[in-house]
Amino acid sequence: MSHFDYQNGVLHAEGVALPAIAETFGTPTYVYSKAQLLDNFDAYANACAGRDALVCYAMKANSNLAILDLLARRGAGFDIVSGGELLRVIAAGGDPKKVIFSGVGKSEAEMRLALEHDILCFNVESIPELHRLDAVAGALGKKARVSLRVNPNVDPKTHPYIATGLKASKFGVAFDDALATYRTAAQLPNLEPVGIDCHIGSQLLDDTPLLEALDRLIELIDTLAAEGIHLHHLDIGGGLGIDYGVAGEDQPVPAGEYLNRVFQRVEAWRAEKHDGRGIKVIFEPGRSIVGNTGVLLTKVEFIKHGEEKNFCIVDAAMNDMARPALYQAWMDMQPVVKRETTGAMFDVVGPICESGDWLARDRELPVEAGDLLVMKTAGAYGMTMASNYNTRGRAAEVIVDGDQVHLVRRREKAEELFALESVIR
Numbered sequence: 001m002s003h004f005d006y007q008n009g010v011l012h013a014e015g016v017a018l019p020a021i022a023e024t025f026g027t028p029t030y031v032y033s034k035a036q037l038l039d040n041f042d043a044y045a046n047a048c049a050g051r052d053a054l055v056c057y058a059m060k061a062n063s064n065l066a067i068l069d070l071l072a073r074r075g076a077g078f079d080i081v082s083g084g085e086l087l088r089v090i091a092a093g094g095d096p097k098k099v100i101f102s103g104v105g106k107s108e109a110e111m112r113l114a115l116e117h118d119i120l121c122f123n124v125e126s127i128p129e130l131h132r133l134d135a136v137a138g139a140l141g142k143k144a145r146v147s148l149r150v151n152p153n154v155d156p157k158t159h160p161y162i163a164t165g166l167k168a169s170k171f172g173v174a175f176d177d178a179l180a181t182y183r184t185a186a187q188l189p190n191l192e193p194v195g196i197d198c199h200i201g202s203q204l205l206d207d208t209p210l211l212e213a214l215d216r217l218i219e220l221i222d223t224l225a226a227e228g229i230h231l232h233h234l235d236i237g238g239g240l241g242i243d244y245g246v247a248g249e250d251q252p253v254p255a256g257e258y259l260n261r262v263f264q265r266v267e268a269w270r271a272e273k274h275d276g277r278g279i280k281v282i283f284e285p286g287r288s289i290v291g292n293t294g295v296l297l298t299k300v301e302f303i304k305h306g307e308e309k310n311f312c313i314v315d316a317a318m319n320d321m322a323r324p325a326l327y328q329a330w331m332d333m334q335p336v337v338k339r340e341t342t343g344a345m346f347d348v349v350g351p352i353c354e355s356g357d358w359l360a361r362d363r364e365l366p367v368e369a370g371d372l373l374v375m376k377t378a379g380a381y382g383m384t385m386a387s388n389y390n391t392r393g394r395a396a397e398v399i400v401d402g403d404q405v406h407l408v409r410r411r412e413k414a415e416e417l418f419a420l421e422s423v424i425r
């Protein structure tokens, strides 16, 4: 069930009509549904119930404190990719002991911060990173728990920019180098190898590549155990896809089904080993927790009839939502108040001075200047990728809870955008 529905021809988020939100908070505004967020998280949490498992929400998808707080209170851990994200988790009341630190370029300062907060594990991506982490941990008199991000070299069949587990990728340690890299980790005095992880890509509609990656991780865990390196967790990453409404595209596998298949394999493998050792399974979902939780509400400024195309110029732009410009992503645009179709085709574009500033192309939309539109399924990699390009303040963010609307990030003022700058005289 979606928590964004038309009632009497007007789009609502839960019990609130979107025109009322535009009236109160202006546009562009990201509108999130609390119920949708919790439903999405619960699909993971329920599949994990009674199992040794942890859901670490990949917060780069959407890191608003209110969202982190709601998930933390539901028991979520967090997958972070910077020291700044760790500070957000702490500010939102999340538990650093449920934090996994991913990323290829962790600085010494970030490692120190994470060690001081005793995070669950560092997902390490290279040998130089192992040495740096060992030195930083040693200087603090601590032992760092590490996992190696292994590149299982399975093709996730997604957009090349969001495929991360292939041989040519900057991410992870090559599968064939994993054993030697674990040996190095095991010999460094201030590191404790506790896990293994991978993340093969994003927006995967089918879980076959994820299950193939799982098999490869299992294979490595067995090889390592034979060498006396016993791991306590396996982290399969994130990547589960969502329905963006693309015509003719397959429906994504539901999270509950995917998790059940993961647990079946893991449990069958543990039973076959007869060694009584358990293993914790960690998931790092981002998009599938927040993607369909949000819409981007925007107003039509002008309708412009060009020589070859009609343009619907809206007040949201690539600085608010970069996915179309960055990945040529197809994002669904719909009118907030239903109108009779006119058959007119539009490119929906923003006011930014770049040809790449488009949100949707070749869409049949019944629109007039002054109308409200929504970009659907905009909750993931929307606000977190927003910038201030063209000195545009970033959008406001609100969370709807039943018939209540909570402002969770106010709109930026232009003066704030240059407040950190100074002139030289």
Ligand SMILES: *Cc1c(COP(=O)(O)O)cnc(C)c1O
Pocket: 058, 060, 061, 079, 102, 103, 199, 201, 202, 203, 237, 238, 239, 240, 284, 285, 286, 287, 288
């Ligand atoms: C981005 C990322 C995720 C989340 O990916 P989704 O496709 O949003 O689920 C998980 N793990 C790592 C290491 C990531 O970089």
